[in-house]
Amino acid sequence: MRWEARALPTVEAWTGRETRALRQALRMSIRDFAENLGVSERTVSKWEAGREAVRPRPEMQAALDTVLSRAGSQVADRFISTTSRAVPQHNLVSTGYRVQSHKFIPVYTGASAAVEVVAQEAFEARHHEWMKVAVAGLHHPEGTCTAHVFACGVVVLHVMQELHLPNLAALATWRYASYEDDVPWAADQVGRLLSSPPSSDHVAPEYVLSMYVLQESAWTGDELENALRLMSLPSVLVNRRAQPGPEPVGDHVERRLLAQGFDQPSVQPFGVQGVSVGYASWAGVAYHALSPEQALMVDDLVSCEVDVQMLWAYCRHIQRQVEEGRDPTMPPEFGWRFLRAAHSRMTTARARETAQHCMMREATLVTSGLPARLTQAQAALRETAELSGRVDR
Structure with missing residues (x-):
């Protein structure tokens, strides 16, 4: 963010943090702010819950620019005051890290429907050790998506997104907020692939399973191990009862968990000392290659x-x-x-x-x-x- 003449702020890239600051500067409720932008309340809540991890789409970036440019000087002053406040160094959990998010959304369509889908021109057969499978790329608004269509009648959508986050709680909150949109989006995509309306035997997606590949780490030693464990089971970093949506826990909770770890027998390690750090839980998988030449490739995990x-x-x-x-x-x-x-x-x-x-x-x-x-x-x-x-x- 930079400040131009006449103290009018210009936001280089809107995230959930700046969106929330603008709404508060305008002294609007989430409902009124959403109506002003022409989006749903859930969309605004998702932006704000994700904080720095969420960036609205390009058309919404432009809309937010317009709202800010038309605001009065008092609104601009309040916005500047909120967004320019320095965060005390002792409150920072980390200096930021980069993670590659992989989401897997399976949908049962039935074998006959799978045959029709893979016959479409966009799909190409891919080698698989023990079953016919075809793949095609699908449009995703915030990442890339590959549809894997198996001959037994299951479609698995694999969504990949690049994230640069300030702390682990931001990832956990983004996960919860984005899942609300992932399931209906997946249902719509699979519905578009089918030539006829789904029968009663065709099932809508029920869940999203995440895998996080840590590419640039903010931690070392025991903190790195604890960070990967937390990534595999991020629910401990989210207050799911908060309104209007899930919010990250306080920085002190994350610092304590990073320093001391947490007892969760269901989390299974699979890293190799000096080569990789990996953990799996019922909620997802987290992995970091210490020695990329020797570690597993991302394609192996996917x-x-x-x-x-x-x-x-x-x-x-x-x-x-x-x-x-x-x-x-x-x-x-x-x-x-x-x-x-x-x-x-x-x-x-x-x-x-x-x-x-x-x-x-x-x-x-x-x-x-x-x-x-x-x-x-x-x-x-x-x-x-x-x-x-x-x-x-």
């Missing part, structure tokens, strides 16, 4: 997570049929034998798989609970096959 989320969504669909009181049925080529093979491939080390790959895969599987889901889904499909006389008892 490939594993795409497979895990694909199978998780497939098993979830079978589970849903059981819970609805139906005998679960799936295409014969993706029946219980398919799940038995998937269980073996996901839980058994390959001949050329390195120790790092094994540790990463095992940590991801344990925290996802996928092996148990594969076993349950396999048993349900086999029971249906036995009842219909398609398999020997």
